Amino acid sequence: MVQTKYEFGDCRQLIKKLDSESIHLAVTSPPYNIGKKYGIYSDDVALEEWKKLIDETTKEVSRVLAKNGSFFLNVSPIPDKKTKEIIPLDSIAWEIGKKNGFYLRNKIMWHFNNMQNCTNRLSGRWEAILWLTKDLNKYTFNLKDVKIPVITQGDKRFDASAGRNPTDVWYFDRVNNMTKKKLGIEEAPCVYPVPMIERIIKMSTNPGDWVLDPFVGSGTTLVAAKRIGRNSIGYELDSKYKTVIEKRLKNETAQTKL
Ligand SMILES: C[S@@+](CC[C@H](N)C(=O)[O-])C[C@H]1O[C@@H](n2cnc3c(N)ncnc32)[C@H](O)[C@@H]1O
Numbered sequence: 196m197v198q199t200k201y202e203f204g205d206c207r208q209l210i211k212k213l214d215s216e217s218i219h220l221a222v223t224s225p226p227y228n229i230g231k232k233y234g235i236y237s238d239d240v241a242l243e244e245w246k247k248l249i250d251e252t253t254k255e256v257s258r259v260l261a262k263n264g265s266f267f268l269n270v271s272p273i274p275d276k277k278t279k280e281i282i283p284l285d286s287i288a289w290e291i292g293k294k295n296g297f298y299l300r301n302k303i304m305w306h307f308n309n310m311q312n313c314t315n316r317l318s319g320r321w322e323a324i325l326w327l328t329k330d331l332n333k334y335t336f337n338l339k340d341v342k343i344p345v346i347t348q349g350d351k352r353f354d355a356s357a358g359r360n361p362t363d364v365w366y367f368d369r370v371n372n373m374t375k376k377k378l379g380i381e382e383a384p385c386v387y388p389v390p391m392i393e394r395i396i397k398m399s400t401n402p403g404d405w406v407l408d409p410f411v412g413s414g415t416t417l418v419a420a421k422r423i424g425r426n427s428i429g430y431e432l433d434s435k436y437k438t439v440i441e442k443r444l445k446n447e448t449a450q451t452k453l
Contacts, residue, residue, distance in 0.1 A: 201440055205269050206268075206409035207248075210255040213428075218259045219335065219404035222263050222416055223386050224269040225395035227284060230276060233412075234433040235389040238274065240249075242287075249288055252389060252409050253295045263333050265399045266297060269305070269387060271322035280422065281316075285323035297327035300334070305391065307369045324395075340397040343386050367391040378446070380439050383413030391421035400425050414440035421447050 202209055229247045231238040249270075249393040256266050258409050270288045289299060291335075303324040312318045342358030368374075370386040380386065396406055396419055404425055408416035411429025413436055420427035424451065429440075 197421060197424050199421055199431040199444060201411060201414065201417060203432065203434040203437065205408040205432055207255060210259060210409060211276050213259045213407075215258050215440045216261045216264075216429075217405060218256075218268070218407045219261050219264050219401075220257045220396065220399045221260060221264070221407045221409065222267040222269075222392060223408045223410045224412070225252070225410045227271060227274050229275050232251075233384060234435050236432050242282070245284075246287060246291065250291050250295070253291050253297070256407070257295050257297065257329065257408065257450055260329050262327055262330055263335055265290070265334055266325075266327040266329075267302075267395050267447055269322060271328075272319070272327065277320050284383070285325060291348070292325060293328045293374065298330050298331045299330065301363045302326075306364055306366050309369060309371060312370045327374065332388060335401060337398055337401070341394050361394070363392065365394070371388065380413050381440060386413050387415050389415055389419050389422070392416055393423055394433075396420055396423045396425055407440045411440070412436060414443050417445045418443050418447055 198387045224246065226236060226238045226240055227235065228240060228242070253266070260266060267289055272283045272285060274280070275282055277332045285302065291298070303326060304321045305324055306321045308320065310318065310320060338360065341361055343361045345353060345355045345359050367390060371386055372381070374388060375381050376384065378384065392415055400406060402424060406416060406420045406425050406427040408427070408429040411431045414429060417427045417429050417440065
């Protein structure tokens with residue numbers, strides 16, 4: 196029986212309740228410090244404070260991850276709120292990961308369309324997902340479970356049915372307001388796509404494994420884990436997300452596949 200748990204409070208405290216090496220995959224999208232209206236969390240802090248949040252969380256994630264575990268951290272370059280200079284939060288997060296003993300396996304480019312167009316620089320169309328592992332060589336990587344269709348069909352030299360490596364550039368539609376409305380989760384500001392998290396979970400866990408999301412927001416990671424049949428635990432600072440998480444998990448039980 197698959198277990199799905201969530202708790203409200205500061206993830207840096209809540210993670211301390213988990214046993215060391217008890218989690219096989221951590222996947223999350225932290226706040227980006229771009230002034231999003233999450234609720235009680237202020238997404239408008241000094242960069243040093245943001246770094247502290249990521250550093251303290253990463254330390255705890257490292258402690259609870261199994262030796263062959265992975266940490267997928269979705270974080271993006273952002274424009275500085277005043278000057279609009281681009282701050283490479285993904286590079287900063289990589290340094291924090293490295294300092295805490297993680298190895299970078301891939302910097303995945305999550306590519307999407309339908310974002311605002313810039314007039315004074317190139318329009319941004321990707322976010323980074325850092326794939327960090329605790330061990331440089333030993334980690335779960337179920338490539339066969341995430342293969343995608345081959346590009347050239349009918350080439351007799353290759354077995355097309357075997358599929359191909361999904362590469363480090365992934366296209367997934369962003370969850371726009373229309374989709375959120377369909378799901379009845381308009382109140383959740385930054386929802387990442389369930390199919391993208393499903394791919395990560397399939398790739399980096401096996402049945403019986405535990406998935407952790409320290410910044411679970413509207414519960415996307417819990418929904419994806421449930422679909423794949425993995426145990427999951429999510430933490431969220433703001434209890435206003437309880438209703439939306441409950442609603443999404445209930446929809447899953449009803450086999451809704453939106
Ligand atoms: C980018 S959102 C996550 C969205 C999520 N991936 C989804 O699909 O809904 C980041 C979340 O982190 C939460 N948060 C901020 N600081 C936190 C902390 N210290 N502990 C737990 N959650 C926190 C915010 O309230 C916000 O909901």
